Amino acid sequence: MLDSGTIILIGVASLLVGLIALRHPDRLGELVANVRNQAASILISLPFGLLIAAFVSRLLPAEIVSALLGRDSGLLGVIVASALGGFIPGGPMVAFPIAFAMFQMDAGRAQMIALLTSWSVFAVHRILTYELPLMGRRFVVVRLAAAAPLPFLAAALSLSFH
């Protein structure tokens, strides 16, 4: 169960906690309180977030979506991709296999870039599971407004690289 990523995390966490114990031993209590508060918020949203992502990934009609994102789908395809990307649930272990399948079904490059950019910046499950409970509604609203043009921008930039 302990992969190399987890071992690195354990190492970094112990190092940082050790540093705090040496330099600011009076603030260890603050560390514990912080972790406990944030864990309480996330532990409510996380199980449901994962469950919703698992349901949605089975509902996603991959064939229909990739038909909409074909090489010749043009601007409309980019718009559809930007709108749908955020709803691809789960982490990279879900999103990249879906993207791979769409690639096989001849989706266009600009459309794929819009889709993946939208998935990375708008991921709805991630907003619901982590961002909203930790950062609050106002931060989420500002971020979504600021990130709205990004999938189009990435798709447009990719067209200039031919």
Added chain:
Amino acid sequence: MSSKEASTVRRSSGRAKHARMFATFFSVAVFAGAFCYALRGPQAVANSIGDAWSELIALAVELVLGLVIASAVGILVPKNKVSRWLGENSGFRGLGIATALGMVTPGGPYASFPLVLSLSKAGADTGALIAFLTAWAASSVSRLLIWEIPMLGLDFAVLRFVVSIPLPFVAGFLAREIAARYRASGEQSHAG
């Protein structure tokens, strides 16, 4: 209001927030589950629950470690430095630092969002935090190497990575504009 009363109010409003969150998540999950049952059948529902459970077990340890690391960074990094490097007056350079940090920060949302919260408490502004999150999400170096190049091929992965590099700057800049407008309208309503 005495401080004791204030903390009771805070605690109970925190509890109300948790109850609201629970209700929302629970209903969305039931709704999605019902859709899944209707369209894909009972086996799909069972498989989904199994997937979600094993992901939860796998994530639990990393989540706690991510929270510990993020809180520890918040305590160890001096506040005046964070606000100088990533505060609202950090300008384009601040967005650059945030973008670079985001690109190299490994790990899932269990680590990056608590880190954002810590940096925010330490004085980083919304623009820098959003540049950080955009870079972490759209231009992650570790994800490029582990997922994108193997699955989508070098050409496409590198193209996507290159076109994503300006995005955190755009998002951070726009976020600063929007946050400034928010603040201005808030001050106006106070005055009026």
